[in-house]
Amino acid sequence: MATSDRHASTLALAHALSAAERGLAVIPLSRTKLPALRSPHHDDPDPAPCHGECGRLGHGVYDATTDPARIRKQFAAAPWATGYGIACGLPPHHLIGIDLDTKSGADSSATLRELALRHLFTIPDTVVVLTPSGGRHLWLSGPPDVVVPNSASRLAPGIDIRGAGGYLVGPGSRTEHGVYSTAPGTAHLAPAPCPRALLRLLTPPPRPRDTSGGHPGHAQSDGLIQFVLGARVGQRNTRLFWAACRAYESGIGDSIADRLTDAARRTGLSEREARTTIASAARLTAGHGPTST
Structure with missing residues (x-):
């Protein structure tokens, strides 16, 4: 490796560790701005969806961490990394x-x-x-x-x-x-x-809840399904996750999980990946359902 590349990698690690001290979860990036570590499942004939559960490195933003030891381990595994990515949406x-x-x-x-x-x-x-x-x-x-x-x-x-x-x-x-x-x-x-006001512009509008006494949350569930179906490549998991979160927060998650899965499959996700994403949304929103009145 050229001296300039080693220097850039050393600086990137230092900046990443500094960001982690501020509570920002990071991953190493290559010069192309893509995650520096290749997926450990790239040679699997039929890779199952994995967001890091296997314990190996190479899951992109799902590997993001604030743990200095794990950050050093990632950069050691990718000595060609010259930058770092900061994961969005994570606490704090x-x-x-x-x-x-x-x-x-x-x-x-x-x-x-x-x-x-x-x-x-x-x-x-x-x-x-x-x-x-x-x-x-x-x-x-x-x-x-x-x-x-x-x-x-x-x-x-x-x-x-x-x-x-x-x-x-x-x-x-x-x-x-x-x-x-x-x-x-x-x-x-x-x-x-x-x-x-800006936050409202950044999130899809909530769908009205059904008060007709028919299928639970019929109007809202149809809107969430359409939101998933409208996903383009690069948006599919994110849209499915957002829709599933809204469904579970509204108390209709379990009742439309199969419909969300079917919609996600129609956009190109596998059934297994869709159900994994929906399960993640259910865990995230546990205890955040609709308030009784």
């Missing part, structure tokens, strides 16, 4: 990344300001990471009971969202296009709480 910050892109040709910063004026919210002072292409990542913290899905230009052209199941490239990372850095005056800040 429940990080939400607002990615203001420049490649689309749209002025995404101006678009965000227009959204703020239209919906009456203010972007608070928070961590801002500058990308090599001239874009910016705004770090916000979300409430623990809200799952923000990943999205690309759904909020507005040129604005991507990194939420549950996604990650942000950490400042100090070196990629094929340059180095990510913290904007002056923001490195000391903690991720600021996401304004409620």
